[in-house]
Amino acid sequence: MWGFYFEFWGGFVNFVENCIGMKSKVILSRYSLAVTVISMVAVFIGCVATVREKLPFFILLGVYVLLLIFALFYGAFYIQADSEYIIMGSLLRKRKILMRNVESVELFQPTMGAIRIFGSGGFFGYWGIFSEGDIGRYSAFYGKASDCFLVRMKNGDKYVLGCKNPAEMVAWIDKERVR
Numbered sequence: 754m755w756g757f758y759f760e761f762w763g764g765f766v767n768f769v770e771n772c773i774g775m776k777s778k779v780i781l782s783r784y785s786l787a788v789t790v791i792s793m794v795a796v797f798i799g800c801v802a803t804v805r806e807k808l809p810f811f812i813l814l815g816v817y818v819l820l821l822i823f824a825l826f827y828g829a830f831y832i833q834a835d836s837e838y839i840i841m842g843s844l845l846r847k848r849k850i851l852m853r854n855v856e857s858v859e860l861f862q863p864t865m866g867a868i869r870i871f872g873s874g875g876f877f878g879y880w881g882i883f884s885e886g887d888i889g890r891y892s893a894f895y896g897k898a899s900d901c902f903l904v905r906m907k908n909g910d911k912y913v914l915g916c917k918n919p920a921e922m923v924a925w926i927d928k929e930r931v932r
Contacts, residue, residue, distance in 0.1 A: 774835030775925045777916035781829075781878055782897040788875035792820060820876070828877030829894050832916040834926050839904065841894045841914060848894075854907050858926045861903035863893070863913055883913070 796817045803809040825845045833840040839850040872881010878896040895915025902919045904912040
C-alpha cells in the first residue's frame with residue numbers, strides 16, 4: 754500500500770519538476786539599483802516641479818512613461834528553466850530559448866569592459882546586446898555581474914544570463930540539455 758503511494762508521489766514530483774523546472778529571481782547590483790531609483794525619482798521630481806508648465810511637464814511625463822514601459826517589458830526580473838525552454842522573464846514579457854538548441858552552459862562573469870551596442874547598462878538590470886573581447890557579441894539579461902552564466906547556442910548565439918543562484922541554474926540546464 755505505502756509502496757504504491759511513494760511510487761505515485763515520486764512520479765508526481767518528477768512530473769511537476771519537469772513542467773515547472775527551476776525559477777530564480779534576478780538580483781540587481783547596487784549600481785543598477787541606484788541608477789534605477791535615481792532615474793525614476795529624478796524624472797518624477799521633474800514632473801512635479803514643472804506641473805504648471807505644459808510643454809516641459811508633458812516631455813518629462815513622456816520620458817517617465819517610456820522608462821516605465823521599458824522596465825515592464827525589458828527589465829530583468831527572473832530566469833526560469835524547464836525541460837523545453839530557458840525563459841528570461843520581465844513583468845510583461847517572456848523571451849524563450851529552446852533547450853534543445855543549447856550547446857553549452859557555464860558560469861561566467863562579464864567584465865566592465867563590455868561594450869553596450871543596444872540596451873540598458875544598469876536601468877532595471879543589464880539587458881540588450883553587448884560585445885566583449887573574449888566572447889564577442891552576446892545578448893545580456895542580468896542584474897549583477899557576479900550572478901551570471903553563459904549559454905552558448907548551436908547556431909553561435911550567446912546569452913549572458915544572471916539570477917540569484919547561478920550555479921544551481923547551470924547544473925539544472927546542463928542536466929536538461931543532455932537528456
